[in-house]
Amino acid sequence: MVHMSTRNIQATNMFFSSWALVFSAAGIITEEWVEVKLETKKNTISHSPWISSTTIWPEDDLEVVRIMLILVLSLSFFHNLFLGLEFTYLIPQTKHTLFIIVFLSFLTGILLLCALLLYHRKLRQGQSVYYASYKITWIIFTAYLNVFIFIACGILSVLQHKQSISSCACLTIIHKSASESQDIQQSGNSVKVVSLPELTAMPRSIVRVHSSHTKEDSPNKSQIQTRRVTWAL
Numbered sequence: 001m002v003h004m005s006t007r008n009i010q011a012t013n014m015f016f017s018s019w020a021l022v023f024s025a026a027g028i029i030t031e032e033w034v035e036v037k038l039e040t041k042k043n044t045i046s047h048s049p050w051i052s053s054t055t056i057w058p059e060d061d062l063e064v065v066r067i068m069l070i071l072v073l074s075l076s077f078f079h080n081l082f083l084g085l086e087f088t089y090l091i092p093q094t095k096h097t098l099f100i101i102v103f104l105s106f107l108t109g110i111l112l113l114c115a116l117l118l119y120h121r122k123l124r125q126g127q128s129v130y131y132a133s134y135k136i137t138w139i140i141f142t143a144y145l146n147v148f149i150f151i152a153c154g155i156l157s158v159l160q161h162k163q164s165i166s167s168c169a170c171l172t173i174i175h176k177s178a179s180e181s182q183d184i185q186q187s188g189n190s191v192k193v194v195s196l197p198e199l200t201a202m203p204r205s206i207v208r209v210h211s212s213h214t215k216e217d218s219p220n221k222s223q224i225q226t227r228r229v230t231w232a233l
Contacts, residue, residue, distance in 0.1 A: 006163050010087050013156040017080045017105075020149040023142045024076045027069070034123060035135045047134075049119050062122060068115035072108055076146075079104040079153070093164070102157045109150030116143055 027033070032046040049065045082101050085091045123134055 006160055009156055009160040009163060010083070013153050013160070014080075014083045014087050016149050016153050016156070017076075017083050020108075020146045020153070021076045021080045023146050023149075024073050027139055027143060028073070030139050032137050033139050035137065036131045037133045037135075038131050044135075049115075061126075062119070065115050065119045065122065068111055068118070072112045072115060075104055075108040075111070076150075079108060079150075083153075095161075098157060098161050102154045105150050105154035105157065109147045109154070112143065112150065113147045116140065116147070 027048075028050055031048045031051065033048040034046070035044045036047050037044050049062050049069060079101065082091070082097070082104065086093055086097060086101070091097055127134060
């Protein structure tokens with residue numbers, strides 16, 4: 001399994017989100033979503049769900065699809081904005097920020113998929129009523145590609161959260177091991193400092209001094225006795 005760092009995951013997520021925003025904006029500019037072939041005419045007419053008024057389609061029939069695409073474009077912009085702020089550390093990388101990013105990515109992808117499926121359903125319903133046949137163009141394929149990009153962005157955000165949790169766990173383990181080794185060193189130093197005092201030869205010196213005092217005291221006692229005898233005589 002390829003190991004990716006948190007910054008690489010953020011950069012990849014930002015890259016995918018930026019391209020999804022570009023593709024969403026290109027869908028507004030490009031009007032050739034579908035090439036519609038009429039029954040009475042040989043030429044084809046281009047159609048887009050962003051066009052509100054058209055001669056071959058009722059105005060209010062695609063209103064729901066248009067609202068969903070506007071929501072997709074807005075959510076795609078906010079999703080890319082949150083990723084950019086997180087990548088530049090302008091907002092904290094917390095669980096709430098991660099939840100918002102994952103929610104925006106999955107919601108945008110699901111909403112875009114629902115809008116495309118509803119647009120295909122409207123095309124099939126109007127095929128026998130308003131036109132003879134239709135042909136989809138490259139812009140719808142890029143819209144389906146956007147669905148996979150948004151889902152991939154959500155998966156990358158979840159992987160980023162797991163990567164950050166594992167890195168935090170490794171840091172805590174390293175910190176605990178370092179503190180334990182430091183405690184062991186401190187306890188070893190305290191044991192080395194405390195040592196038993198050396199035995200001295202004080203009793204022998206005391207005995208010797210005591211014996212010398214007794215030897216010196218014995219002539220003094222004899223002299224005192226002789227003095228007492230001479231005084232008595």
